[in-house]
Amino acid sequence: xxxxxxxxxxxxxxxxxxxxxxxxxxxxxxxxxxxxxxxxxxxxxxxxxxxxxxxxxxxxxxxxxxxxxxxxxxxxxxxxxxxxxxxxxxxxxxxxxxxxxxxxxxxxxxxxxxxxxxxxxxxxxxxxxxxxxxxxxxxxxxxxxxxxxxxxxxxxxxxxxxxxxxxxxxxxxxxxxxxxxxxxxxxxxxxxxxxxxxxxxxxxxxxxxxxxxxxxxxxxxxxxxxxxxxxxxxxxxxxxxxxxxxxxxxxxxxxxxxxxxxxxxxxxxxxxxxxxxxxxxxxxxxxxxxxxxxxxxxx
Amino acid sequence: xxxxxxxxxxxxxxxxxxxxxxxxxxxxxxxxxxxxxxxxxxxxxxxxxxxxxxxxxxxxxxxxxxxxxxxxxxxxxxxxxxxxxxxxxxxxxxxxxxxxxxxxxxxxxxxxxxxxxxxxxxxxxxxxxxxxxxxxxxxxxxxxxxxxxxxxxxxxxxxxxxxxxxxxxxxxxxxxxxxxxxxxxxxxxxxxxxxxxxxxxxxxxxxxxxxxxxxxxxxxxx
Numbered sequence: 251x252x253x254x255x256x257x258x259x260x261x262x263x264x265x266x267x268x269x270x271x272x273x274x275x276x277x278x279x280x281x282x283x284x285x286x287x288x289x290x291x292x293x294x295x296x297x298x299x300x301x302x303x304x305x306x307x308x309x310x311x312x313x314x315x316x317x318x319x320x321x322x323x324x325x326x327x328x329x330x331x332x333x334x335x336x337x338x339x340x341x342x343x344x345x346x347x348x349x350x351x352x353x354x355x356x357x358x359x360x361x362x363x364x365x366x367x368x369x370x371x372x373x374x375x376x377x378x379x380x381x382x383x384x385x386x387x388x389x390x391x392x393x394x395x396x397x398x399x400x401x402x403x404x405x406x407x408x409x410x411x412x413x414x415x416x417x418x419x420x421x422x423x424x425x426x427x428x429x430x431x432x433x434x435x436x437x438x439x440x441x442x443x444x445x446x447x448x449x450x451x452x453x454x455x456x457x458x459x460x461x462x463x464x465x466x467x468x469x470x471x472x473x474x475x476x477x478x479x480x481x482x483x484x485x486x487x488x489x490x491x492x493x494x495x496x497x498x499x500x501x502x503x504x505x506x507x508x509x510x511x512x513x514x515x516x517x518x519x520x521x522x523x524x525x526x527x528x529x530x531x532x533x534x535x536x537x538x539x540x541x542x543x544x545x546x547x548x549x
Numbered sequence: 550x551x552x553x554x555x556x557x558x559x560x561x562x563x564x565x566x567x568x569x570x571x572x573x574x575x576x577x578x579x580x581x582x583x584x585x586x587x588x589x590x591x592x593x594x595x596x597x598x599x600x601x602x603x604x605x606x607x608x609x610x611x612x613x614x615x616x617x618x619x620x621x622x623x624x625x626x627x628x629x630x631x632x633x634x635x636x637x638x639x640x641x642x643x644x645x646x647x648x649x650x651x652x653x654x655x656x657x658x659x660x661x662x663x664x665x666x667x668x669x670x671x672x673x674x675x676x677x678x679x680x681x682x683x684x685x686x687x688x689x690x691x692x693x694x695x696x697x698x699x700x701x702x703x704x705x706x707x708x709x710x711x712x713x714x715x716x717x718x719x720x721x722x723x724x725x726x727x728x729x730x731x732x733x734x735x736x737x738x739x740x741x742x743x744x745x746x747x748x749x750x751x752x753x754x755x756x757x758x759x760x761x762x763x764x765x766x767x768x769x770x771x
Contacts, residue, residue, distance in 0.1 A: 280734055280762050283709055287586040294612035467613055474620040
């Protein structure tokens, strides 16, 4: 069983590396852009139809938006970076990570609606200043939120390397008696660290704070055409579509992490794996978020 | 991810909704998908000495961007386009800010040929889509050779261009021909590797992604 896990893990890693080295991920990106064009045209058509009074177009718009949200999420983005990083760098269950993925995607839709409708409502008075304020603050705040999640993971990893190692060792001994294939459930202490409400909320907030571009397009257009309600519904549908893909990413990340722990067995490697992953992933996310937050400062 | 210092003016001039949108998008542009799609192409005008003198550019905007633009300008796509609306629409996309290169690049071999800003701006609405035309004068007219190529792209890939029109040649063009070389995803793995091997996830490299996926128009004279 452990060998199977190791082989599967190695195969998945090799496939990802091959895709990356071949440049294949950029072709995926190009492919996604072509779909985006087709979907964007279709969205525009539905919005025109709704304004022309064709009510069936509303449901068609919702369906399209869900598809759009899913496809949009396929591209590179901070949401998936955060969710997969947090899943790998913690022992949170797939269910918990899934909840965060869905909540983050829906919160992202809510932020987009609030932001655009808020800005548009104020448009007549303070068009430029609203836009400039949004531009000046959202970028650094969003990047800081990403950096914060990275720092949380990093700190937890470093803490786990200290006194927690003894606890982890005892847990491992307990596991040794289990049947092969039994899920390596986290100990109470581990679960508490991974699923702390603060971390979960930080994750959701960091995902939510950077609204999806496609949603902004739909909302601006809907507001201008006096279809604010339809626009909001469409963006929530979009968020659900995004949630599905993010959910898949979260599940895969948890599965990959569990396979890694299974492959590592119960020895010294296993004791170092958890904190090691946390430190590596946390450092990466902190580095990306922090660099961008610094770059966005108006120096 | 796009950073402020990489941000540059775009043909979408900051006005009303689009200005709000552009500013809201700036942080979101971290997900570096293109969100404006422009079809069209480029025609070539030769001078009396048979040298390439002018590029004539056509931009056909996607339905969503067209709608946004027309909403912003208060133009009803169902009505015939009046003279003043036509002028406003053309000016909307052909009033460029300093530093914007116009997303069309002319090369003669390794040499980048300078192009003027947009001249002779024109606009129409075709099947609900906004079509913008303008010309760009070649700063030093020259006889095209085997290495003459026009690349149409937005370096940041916020706008994705596609050459969909067959290029026309105007003037004394004997012995000259133009050919569209579309981006082919299957043929470009090696250049991808060379150019983008070191690009971290979540980041759109300036001067890389857009050009990488660019359609090209080759122009050659005997």
